[in-house]
Amino acid sequence: MRYIVEIYIGNDDAAIRILESDQPFLTISVGDKINSIVSEEHGAPYYYFEVTGVEHVLWETVSLPHRKTTNITHKLVVRVREVEY
DSSP states (O other), X not given: OEEEEEEEETXXXXXXXXXXXXXXXXXXXXXXXXXXXXXXXXXXXXXEEEEEEEEEEEEEEEETTTTEEEEEEEEEEEEEXXXXX
16 A cells, blocks of 8 residues: 655645655645655745645556556645744
8 A cells, every 4th residue: 555645835836846655645634734755846845734625535556457456545634834933
């Protein structure tokens, strides 16, 4: 299984951070605070966020012709807003 967390500010379509792992991430819920390091192109390298929404996306990668499941991915789409640290 593969796990992905994508962090977006508000309703922006461009993720500010994408994390991938073979191990599950801890639970992320609305109201949680996230202290994240993002790329320099977004201004300062450190941001402090509050989670405003979480969407779970699940999919399978299937090999043909036998339709055997080869991989399952669990992606969290996390919407945040910047808050004071």
